Amino acid sequence: MAPPSRVIAAVLLLCGLLALSVAACGFAIARGDARPATPLGKPSFAPVPPGKRAPVPSATAIQAAPMPVSLVIPAIGISTSLIQLGLTASGQLQVPASTAVAGWYTGSPRPGATGAAVIAGHIDSYQGPGVFFRLRLMRPGQRVYVRRADGSVAVFQVTAVHTYLKSQFPTDGVYGATPNSQLRLITCGGTFDPATGHYLSNVIVYATLVG
Amino acid sequence: MSFSAKAVRLAKLAAAAGLAAGSLMLAAPAASASGGVGWLRLAHLSPNTPAVDVYLYSFGNPSAQIVLHHVSYGTVSGFEQVPAGEYTVAMRAAGAAASSKPVLSTSIDVIAGHAYTVAGMGPYSGLRLQVIPDRLTTPKGKALVRVIQASLQEQKVTVTAAGKTIADKLPFSDVTAFQAVSPGTWAVHAAGATESTTADITLAVGTIHTIVVLDDPSRLALDDLTDAAGSKVLPAGAAQTGFGGTAPRPGGPLLPWVAIGSAGLLLIAGGATRLRRARVLAIRAR
Numbered sequence: 001m002a003p004p005s006r007v008i009a010a011v012l013l014l015c016g017l018l019a020l021s022v023a024a025c026g027f028a029i030a031r032g033d034a035r036p037a038t039p040l041g042k043p044s045f046a047p048v049p050p051g052k053r054a055p056v057p058s059a060t061a062i063q064a065a066p067m068p069v070s071l072v073i074p075a076i077g078i079s080t081s082l083i084q085l086g087l088t089a090s091g092q093l094q095v096p097a098s099t100a101v102a103g104w105y106t107g108s109p110r111p112g113a114t115g116a117a118v119i120a121g122h123i124d125s126y127q128g129p130g131v132f133f134r135l136r137l138m139r140p141g142q143r144v145y146v147r148r149a150d151g152s153v154a155v156f157q158v159t160a161v162h163t164y165l166k167s168q169f170p171t172d173g174v175y176g177a178t179p180n181s182q183l184r185l186i187t188c189g190g191t192f193d194p195a196t197g198h199y200l201s202n203v204i205v206y207a208t209l210v211g
Numbered sequence: 212m213s214f215s216a217k218a219v220r221l222a223k224l225a226a227a228a229g230l231a232a233g234s235l236m237l238a239a240p241a242a243s244a245s246g247g248v249g250w251l252r253l254a255h256l257s258p259n260t261p262a263v264d265v266y267l268y269s270f271g272n273p274s275a276q277i278v279l280h281h282v283s284y285g286t287v288s289g290f291e292q293v294p295a296g297e298y299t300v301a302m303r304a305a306g307a308a309a310s311s312k313p314v315l316s317t318s319i320d321v322i323a324g325h326a327y328t329v330a331g332m333g334p335y336s337g338l339r340l341q342v343i344p345d346r347l348t349t350p351k352g353k354a355l356v357r358v359i360q361a362s363l364q365e366q367k368v369t370v371t372a373a374g375k376t377i378a379d380k381l382p383f384s385d386v387t388a389f390q391a392v393s394p395g396t397w398a399v400h401a402a403g404a405t406e407s408t409t410a411d412i413t414l415a416v417g418t419i420h421t422i423v424v425l426d427d428p429s430r431l432a433l434d435d436l437t438d439a440a441g442s443k444v445l446p447a448g449a450a451q452t453g454f455g456g457t458a459p460r461p462g463g464p465l466l467p468w469v470a471i472g473s474a475g476l477l478l479i480a481g482g483a484t485r486l487r488r489a490r491v492l493a494i495r496a497r
Contacts, residue, residue, distance in 0.1 A: 006489040012482030019475025026468035034462025056289055057437075093446035099454070108442040115418075115440030124456040133457060159248070166449035177347050177419055177441035179250045179290040179326040188453030194460070199453045208292055 043077025270297035365403025
């Protein structure tokens with residue numbers, strides 16, 4: 001019979017080999033999970049919608065802008081129908097259930113009426129790009145078209161694009177009163193926090209109705 | 212041409228291009244950030260003053276930025292978004308040459324994020340251009356309303372709305388402060404010494420209104436101006452509009468696997484040492 005020290009040595013060797021192979025597998029799987037950011041790619045073709053242009057509302061006009069039905073942004077290849085968004089039970093902005101469409105917040109003025117109309121959409125789903133994936137690429141001067149229920153089109157020009165930490169969300173600047181007709185487009189941006197499943201920032205596009 | 216001369220020319224060209232880009236940006240209000248703009252609207256609220264042409268000049272710029280032709284009594288323009296800064300508003304008789312001396316003019320300092328109404332007020336004999344600051348925030352769940360008294364026929368007018376007196380014997384060409392009222396559609400009643408009128412006016416939550424009392428032409432009339440509007444309810448906090456499907460992923464933590472691997476190496480080293488020692492002992496024992 002072999003001395004006990006030889007058995008212990010064999011056990012140690014086996015355990016060591018086992019640990020090494022487990023570690024190698026774990027290491028490979030952890031490395032394989034890593035992924036770079038999805039490239040922005042080429043925007044799809046989104047032509048400027050035809051239709052009568054919405055007039056800039058005068059101070060005395062009755063505020064009866066028609067309902068918004070779709071959104072087109074040729075500069076970043078967005079063409080989407082618009083759903084209606086309300087508030088969640090906790091008073092936050094409801095977001096579209098689908099990541100492929102954007103929604104208009106029904107508590108905000110209708111696009112083309114006096115005030116800031118608010119439209120929100122997802123940057124991405126669990127799998128890939130959402131409707132507002134390229135929103136962060138928008139630049140001042142670019143145009144945003146909102147088609148309305150009567151076939152008319154409200155044309156907005158981007159004045160600013162800002163990214164804010166969600167903890168410093170500019171509620172008054174986005175939802176507060178404005179003296180002219182404006183538009184806010186909201187999506188997520190910045191760093192994604194896998195622990196909470198949320199992005200840490202919001203990207204907001206500010207635009208003003210042009211006649 | 213020598214190399215250095217070429218370089219100087221290139222630098223000059225670049226500087227000129229930079230200047231041109233800079234002046235273009237100054238000329239385009241839409242290009243500036245939302246923080247750098249204010250709003251202006253122009254009004255004619257003098258009952259016995261004939262129609263006028265109203266000019267808006269950016270300070271130091273002799274060509275008008277906005278011209279409103281043939282503005283008659285009771286007309287209020289929509290708000291124009293302008294870069295913050297100094298402006299001059301001038302009034303000329305309708306059809307008068309742009310180069311003629313204005314009947315009236317006033318200067319106004321537009322602060323970023325603020326709105327102003329510049330109105331021709333008072334009787335023709337004492338016409339003045341008044342800068343009336345507007346407001347852009349409402350108390351939570353309320354509407355804001357104020358009254359401009361532009362009826363010459365009725366020297367003093369009392370206006371009630373939403374069960375409140377929002378203007379009490381307001382003299383001609385005067386303006387009240389803003390008052391918070393419960394939102395809703397209200398029968399707004401205005402009464403002078405002899406004339407009175409009532410109009411249904413909707414004051415939605417989060418909106419700001421100016422009610423103008425006018426001569427129409429021998430009776431009283433009410434004009435409801437929407438000064439500003441916002442969301443009825445301000446959603447709490449940020450919007451959760453993403454699931455991370457396009458975000459870069461760092462992958463799982465590697466440290467535990469490195470630790471397990473190192474432990475395995477230690478075990479193998481320990482085992483090998485023991486094995487060698489055991490072999491040495493066995494050889495000696497023979």
